[in-house]
Amino acid sequence: MNAEIQEKLRELALKKSIPFCHGCYKEAPTGRCQTCGSDDLMRMLPGVGCEWGTDWIIRSIIETELTPVNVDEAFEESVRQCYPETVQVAWMTLDTVSVAKEMDPVSWNIAKSEWESQEADEGNIISFDNGGTYYWTSDVEAL
Ligand SMILES: [Zn+2]
Known part of the structure; x- marks a missing residue:
């Protein structure tokens, strides 16, 4: 796939999601957990869930916002x-x-x-x- 589109989608995924500390189970919007200090964070997509990585966010954004080609x-x-x-x-x-x-x-x-x-x-x-x-x-x- 087009690397430029891939990168843009990754940026969008990061913008739409919030860093999330799995250990403390709370949001860490600054990119570092205020409680335990960890920067090894999951991403949380409001209303969808939290998971590692961004591919699942990209998939979710595409599925909810776009109509497949007929x-x-x-x-x-x-x-x-x-x-x-x-x-x-x-x-x-x-x-x-x-x-x-x-x-x-x-x-x-x-x-x-x-x-x-x-x-x-x-x-x-x-x-x-x-x-x-x-x-x-x-x-x-x-x-
Ligand atoms: Zn934490």
Whole structure:
């Protein structure tokens, strides 16, 4: 994944969470526990919980604030932009997308996954779980 985005998300995670002393089980907003003096602190995300590291905070922020890419819809939209809206079959004027989908669903699905990997390669969509779910990079940047 894009290192710059990763770093920005880490900063955001730090900003949205509070250092938390696990031993004393209390917040340590200064970065050092006032009670035991430890600076080996967990992060606490209000309303969510506390845990070590920032990856879980990033995941939580993304899941609560962003809508995953609807790949079916987005791919369909890109096909509509690349091809004429309708096709002529004998005397019938038919919707290009519906015809393609219904006539050859296998080919449609292959093209859809190719579209998905291409968008990911170009950095337009981004995944935090190895391609299970994608988000629009522009949405992530807007965070
Ligand atoms: Zn402490």
